[in-house]
Structure formats: C-alpha cells, structure tokens
Amino acid sequence: MSERIGLFADLHSNLEAYEAGMAKAEELGVTRMVFLGDIVGYNADPCTLIDRIGELVASKKAIAVVGNHDEATFKDYRSRMNANANAAIEWTKSQLNSEQLQFLKDLPLLINEDNICFTHASAHNPSEWNYITDSMSAWHCVQNSGKIYTFVGHSHEQALFYQNAVGKLIRFEPHPGEEVPVMRHRHWVSVVGSLGQPRDGNPEACFAIFEPNSEVLTFHRIEYDRFTAAAKVKRAGLPEELANRLITGK
Helix, strand or coil, rough: CCEEEEEEEEECHHHHHHHHHHHHHHHHEEEEEECCCCCCCCCHHHHHHHHHHHHHHHCCCEEEECCCCHCCCCCHHHHCHHHHHHHHHHHHHHCCCHHHHHHHHHCEEEEEEEEEEEEECCCCHHHHHCCCCCHHHHHHHHHHHHEEEECCCCCEEEEEECCCCCEEEEEECCCCCEEEEEEEECEEEEEEEEEECCCCCCCCEEEEECCCCEEEEEEEECCCCCCHHHHHHHHHCCCCHHHHHHHHHH
C-alpha cells in the first residue's frame, strides 16, 4: 500500500472537527498523520486533543510540530495575540496538566523528511510565525526549507503555491476533492487550511492528503458537528465570538 499522508493544521481544541477529520482520513486510506501546529487555542477540548495526538505520536502513527498558540501556553504571547486569543490561551493554561504542557513544549518548530518540510507557519524564520499569503512569502518559505514540498498551516485558509519556469511562486486555488499533480521538478508550498477554525466563509473543516509516490495532493473539506463545538465554547465561558466563528466560518 502506498503512503498517504494526512495533513491537519490549526485544530484549536476542536474535538468534533478532529473526530470528523480522523474518521474521514481512515475512510480515505491515510497511513500516517501529520499535525501542523496549533493543537490548542480558541475552543474547548485542549486536553482531549493533546492526549489523542500524543498517543498517535507515541505509537509512531503521527508526527507533530508546534504552533504559536501551543507555544503561548508556556511563553508570554500576550502582546502578540488579540483579546479573544489571549482569553482562550489563559483558559487553556488552566486546563492542562503538567504532562500535557510538556508534550507541547517538546514539539519541534520544523520537521524535515527527505524532500519534505513540515512546519506551522513558514520555513522562513519559523519562530516568527510569518503567514504565507502571497508569492513572496511562499518564495521565502521555499528558499529556507530547501525542500521540494513544504506543508504549513497558520493562515486558516487552503492554498497551493508552485514554482514556475523562472522561479516565481504562483498561487493556485485548490478545489476540495480534486487531485492536484505535484511533480518533483517544481517546488511546492501547501497551506492545508484549518481543521478546527476555518476562516474563509465556509465553516467546513479543512485538511489535505499527500501521496508522495504518485506525486498527488488532494485538499478536503468536511462537515462536522460545529454546533456542539460552539456550544462547548460558550459553556466554557470563552468569548462568544469564538463560538460564532465556528458557525459562520468567518
């Protein structure tokens, strides 16, 4: 069976989206999971997500990198985040036990495997949490990763950048469910979107699947029980805007 890598970013403590994503990944024959940072933040199930992902990492079924919200649980990010994000982080910190916090602390900023780079934001100064939104930011990412394929999250929207004949990175808007040939003679930066808090006006959860042997990448959107997830946010006393964002995808 050829390798099928499931790529999940910005889960943000959303258990309902996580469970839907894992079920779909199994249905689609994913052989290994990669979690591209921001396991926690914004939503109401940080402990369960850390425990579930920790089990997958420990059993070698998954790898994971740290995101800025993960890092905010053990570094002072108050001046770098908005009020809602800070409120969610403070609440999250009150929920985590020492083992869960240590799991986040131990996550690397970046993982390289052969011709692939995995990181949360960008391979260009990864600890600065730069967003990849245009050709120039994608080009900086490629120059610093040095890999054919770089997979990231952070921007909460799906996008794919490919290198043209003169070296410029061109943005391509993927269509969910459609296979995209990603041949090795180019460089690629794939922004896989957010599983736990989409922001492009579509509340469906995002992830992607990469098949390295056949050089194919497929972006996916899936429905999940976002109303239950939103209700949990409200019950936890987190900002109501965070619950509303799950419903609207904005």
